[in-house]
Amino acid sequence: MKFLLWSLVVFHISIILMNISAIFVLPFLTPWYVASPLVTYLLSLFTTSAPCPLTRLEDKIRIKMGKPPIKHFIGYYFVWPLKRKFGRKAHGRGN
Numbered sequence: 001m002k003f004l005l006w007s008l009v010v011f012h013i014s015i016i017l018m019n020i021s022a023i024f025v026l027p028f029l030t031p032w033y034v035a036s037p038l039v040t041y042l043l044s045l046f047t048t049s050a051p052c053p054l055t056r057l058e059d060k061i062r063i064k065m066g067k068p069p070i071k072h073f074i075g076y077y078f079v080w081p082l083k084r085k086f087g088r089k090a091h092g093r094g095n
Helices: 002-029 032-047 053-064 073-094
Strands: none
Touching: 002 032, 002 053, 002 073, 053 073
16 A cells, blocks of 8 residues: 555656656647647646645545545645755754
8 A cells, every 4th residue: 555655746746847848848849729728728727725636546546545635736745845854953053
């Protein structure tokens, strides 16, 4: 089950990285009338709180393993670790 979870996490990260790269590459490889709606759609995926099917699947696997659900993939694996690492140092210096 642990291998399945980490395989899903790696797959999810690869999808996110491909989407981010597509935002920057599409305008140069396709006509504007193709790139514009696709880039708009990809940006809306990142900026809305619509539930991601891969995150829901990961939550189901995590629950079966006895771990709490994560709800937000990017926040759990990227934002919150950075806040934990750098946030305490920034607050600790001022006090």
